[in-house]
Amino acid sequence: MKQPLxxxxxxxxxxxxxxxxxxxxLTAALVLxxxxxxxxxxxxxxxxxxxxxxxxxxxxxxGILPDILNTLYIVIATLVxxxxxxxxxxxxxxxYASNQRIVSIIEYAAEILSGIPSIIYGLVGMLLFSNNMxxxxxxxxxxxxxxxxxxxxxxxxxxxxxVPRSYREGAFGLGAGKWRVVRTVVLPGCVDxxxxxxxxxxxxxxxxxxxxxxxxxxxxxxxxxxxxxxSPGATLTVALYVYAKEQGEFGVAFAIAAILMVLxxxxxxxxxxxxxxxxxxxx
Amino acid sequence: MNSIISVKxxxxxxxxxxxxxxxxxxxxxxxxxxxxxxxGCGKSTFLKTLNRxxxxxxxxxxxxxxxxxxxxxxxxxxxxSNLRKEIGMVFQNPNPFPMSIYNNVAYGPRTHGITNKxxxxxxxxxxxxxxxxxxxxxxxxxxxxxxxxxxQQQRLCIARAxxxxxxVLLMDEPTSALDPISTSRIEELxxxxxxxxxxxxxxxxxxxxxxxxxxxxxxxxxxLVEFGRTEDIFSQPMDKRTxxxxxxxxx
Numbered sequence: 001m002k003q004p005l006x007x008x009x010x011x012x013x014x015x016x017x018x019x020x021x022x023x024x025x026l027t028a029a030l031v032l033x034x035x036x037x038x039x040x041x042x043x044x045x046x047x048x049x050x051x052x053x054x055x056x057x058x059x060x061x062x063g064i065l066p067d068i069l070n071t072l073y074i075v076i077a078t079l080v081x082x083x084x085x086x087x088x089x090x091x092x093x094x095x096y097a098s099n100q101r102i103v104s105i106i107e108y109a110a111e112i113l114s115g116i117p118s119i120i121y122g123l124v125g126m127l128l129f130s131n132n133m134x135x136x137x138x139x140x141x142x143x144x145x146x147x148x149x150x151x152x153x154x155x156x157x158x159x160x161x162x163v164p165r166s167y168r169e170g171a172f173g174l175g176a177g178k179w180r181v182v183r184t185v186v187l188p189g190c191v192d193x194x195x196x197x198x199x200x201x202x203x204x205x206x207x208x209x210x211x212x213x214x215x216x217x218x219x220x221x222x223x224x225x226x227x228x229x230x231s232p233g234a235t236l237t238v239a240l241y242v243y244a245k246e247q248g249e250f251g252v253a254f255a256i257a258a259i260l261m262v263l264x265x266x267x268x269x270x271x272x273x274x275x276x277x278x279x280x281x282x283x
Numbered sequence: 284m285n286s287i288i289s290v291k292x293x294x295x296x297x298x299x300x301x302x303x304x305x306x307x308x309x310x311x312x313x314x315x316x317x318x319x320x321x322x323g324c325g326k327s328t329f330l331k332t333l334n335r336x337x338x339x340x341x342x343x344x345x346x347x348x349x350x351x352x353x354x355x356x357x358x359x360x361x362x363x364s365n366l367r368k369e370i371g372m373v374f375q376n377p378n379p380f381p382m383s384i385y386n387n388v389a390y391g392p393r394t395h396g397i398t399n400k401x402x403x404x405x406x407x408x409x410x411x412x413x414x415x416x417x418x419x420x421x422x423x424x425x426x427x428x429x430x431x432x433x434x435q436q437q438r439l440c441i442a443r444a445x446x447x448x449x450x451v452l453l454m455d456e457p458t459s460a461l462d463p464i465s466t467s468r469i470e471e472l473x474x475x476x477x478x479x480x481x482x483x484x485x486x487x488x489x490x491x492x493x494x495x496x497x498x499x500x501x502x503x504x505x506x507l508v509e510f511g512r513t514e515d516i517f518s519q520p521m522d523k524r525t526x527x528x529x530x531x532x533x534x
Contacts, residue, residue, distance in 0.1 A: 166378035
């Protein structure tokens with residue numbers, strides 16, 4: 001037992017440890033580099049003028065206010081449509097459906113749907129929506145609805161499954177009907193799942209560009225929400241693509257990148273906060 | 284004795300497995316009937332049939348006849364909500380909803396359409412008093428029900444069941460998850476409730492059956508072996524299997 005390890009084994013141990021350290025170091029360095037690089041290149045370009053104006057070809061000014069608004073509109077429109085659909089489907093599948101085979105087929109389909117590359121959603125969205133209603137934010141939002149439906153549905157379902165059976169039994173035992181049980185006892189118990197799904201979806205919508213390039217267009221006009229949804233418009237990610245790739249405005253592109261990165265960090269933070277808060281409430 | 288629930292030739296299957304075989308029993312009104320028997324003998328299944336809680340389990344098939352106050356409970360005209368309002372239930376593990384104590388008790392009355400605040404206040408207070416928990420919770424009705432002890436939670440669940448003014452109360456091992464002190468409080472409560480309600484209680488604890496019940500039904504392997512006055516069942520059982528069980532030879 002007390003014999004020292006043979007020299008060969010010692011070298012082997014040290015070598016493996018060094019390799020793993022290298023892997024960790026590289027990973028951390030890459031992430032940090034990306035963060036720092038984007039922040040350093042982006043933040044100095046974020047000015048009040050950039051955030052609060054629209055671009056003008058006459059003066060050569062670039063402003064991303066329309067893109068910020070468009071992003072907001074598309075997030076709102078998508079959530080307003082996807083939430084009732086996703087939550088409703090989840091409730092039906094978990095609480096009402098009796099044919100377990102069909103339920104698992106739908107769940108499997110949703111699983112696959114959430115793994116499809118987003119550019120395919122864009123293609124389908126273009127044919128389904130843009131070709132009928134024109135290229136507009138609403139067409140983009142509808143495409144994002146299909147994309148986010150599985151996320152909302154699955155997170156809600158998982159959360160519904162955590163509501164104890166005994167709550168349902170207790171309510172049925174008092175003579176409550178199915179819908180009353182769902183509304184008063186089951187749904188309040190799964191609010192955290194719905195919120196988590198929402199936040200995850202907002203993250204995906206913020207980050208989506210491929211699907212929107214096909215469907216929502218590139219315009220930079222400042223509109224109200226109704227008019228905005230009916231007209232073409234670029235979200236922040238699409239604007240980033242346009243400014244970097246077509247106009248060579250890397251300063252602006254990095255400014256948008258920095259804003260998106262900060263939003264992503266905020267969203268991650270919000271998700272963990274919600275989950276922690278509800279975990280505490282449960283215990 | 285007047286019977287309030289009468290069961291004739293009742294059988295129950297879970298898929299292909301027959302869990303209850305040809306049960307015939309009359310549940311006497313305003314008295315306490317204990318259902319005893321070893322685990323898996325069908326006593327809980329039988330209890331849950333009486334207010335059709337088994338409807339919630341897929342693959343259950345029931346034949347035979349169960350009448351509550353003379354009316355067939357499986358009749359298509361019967362609204363299961365109203366049946367469960369008449370025949371309430373208290374479960375094995377205390378299962379208050381994750382809401383305030385007040386809202387827990389008011390849940391049933393609200394379900395059945397009572398929205399008047401004054402009326403609800405009255406019902407809640409009366410139910411909590413009847414369940415002997417009013418004094419302990421009257422100052423914290425707005426607090427979450429999950430914050431009180433297990434024994435209090437179970438009495439709250441009894442109050443919640445009483446709030447819809449049932450006639451019969453089904454209790455599925457209501458003290459098996461509780462400590463001895465909480466158990467004796469609930470037993471006292473059950474004895475008091477006999478004045479107004481018919482109670483059917485499933486219990487694993489034979490002393491409990493002797494202490495609280497007027498009638499006892501002994502179940503074995505899905506059959507009702509013997510039914511009679513509790514003192515008779517425990518002093519001079521007619522069936523050898525009953526005798527073996529109550530003297531602790533199996534189970």
